[in-house]
Amino acid sequence: MAMSSRELWTALHGMVLGAAFLLCFTGSAAGLWMQRAEWATAQGREKGMRLLLSGAWAMALLAWLTVSVGTFVIYPWYRAPRPAGATELAVYPKALLISDPRTADWHEFGMEWKEHIGWLAPIFATGVAVAATVCRRTLADEKRLRQTMLAVLSMAFFCAGVAGLFGALINKMAPVR
Numbered sequence: 001m002a003m004s005s006r007e008l009w010t011a012l013h014g015m016v017l018g019a020a021f022l023l024c025f026t027g028s029a030a031g032l033w034m035q036r037a038e039w040a041t042a043q044g045r046e047k048g049m050r051l052l053l054s055g056a057w058a059m060a061l062l063a064w065l066t067v068s069v070g071t072f073v074i075y076p077w078y079r080a081p082r083p084a085g086a087t088e089l090a091v092y093p094k095a096l097l098i099s100d101p102r103t104a105d106w107h108e109f110g111m112e113w114k115e116h117i118g119w120l121a122p123i124f125a126t127g128v129a130v131a132a133t134v135c136r137r138t139l140a141d142e143k144r145l146r147q148t149m150l151a152v153l154s155m156a157f158f159c160a161g162v163a164g165l166f167g168a169l170i171n172k173m174a175p176v177r
Helices: 003-033 043-077 093-098 103-133 143-173
Strands: none
Touching: 003 043, 003 103, 003 143, 043 093, 043 103, 043 143, 093 103, 093 143, 103 143
């Protein structure tokens, strides 16, 4: 079974970059969770900080790569306008979706949501990475800061998860070929 170059880009976008982003969330969350003054020695917190910083910055970088590939490489193929008189809609995913009232909501709701919520993930992830870098010395003693960072980290995960879910479902209905 051969994959077209567009299918390879789509797999890179979702299955490689997107999945790696979601995995980095685990390292970031674990590193952030370990930053508790009452749980570990200073040496243990330093190890947790390295995990947090590497996970958070990797997550931010992967989020920016994922959303950039999706927006600037795959999205133009998805949105390609159907030429007048073209009857084969399989190569025009947006046109294929909106041509049938039963699938139009996949574009009208799903893709529109995906387009916007996907950009929030790298913004939130970068915010956590910057906050962890700036506050690395005091993070263990600042419970409210850790809780806030964990909430923002979770929002990045949620946004990426929603965008990924919609992307997978939309690609199932109207694949970019």
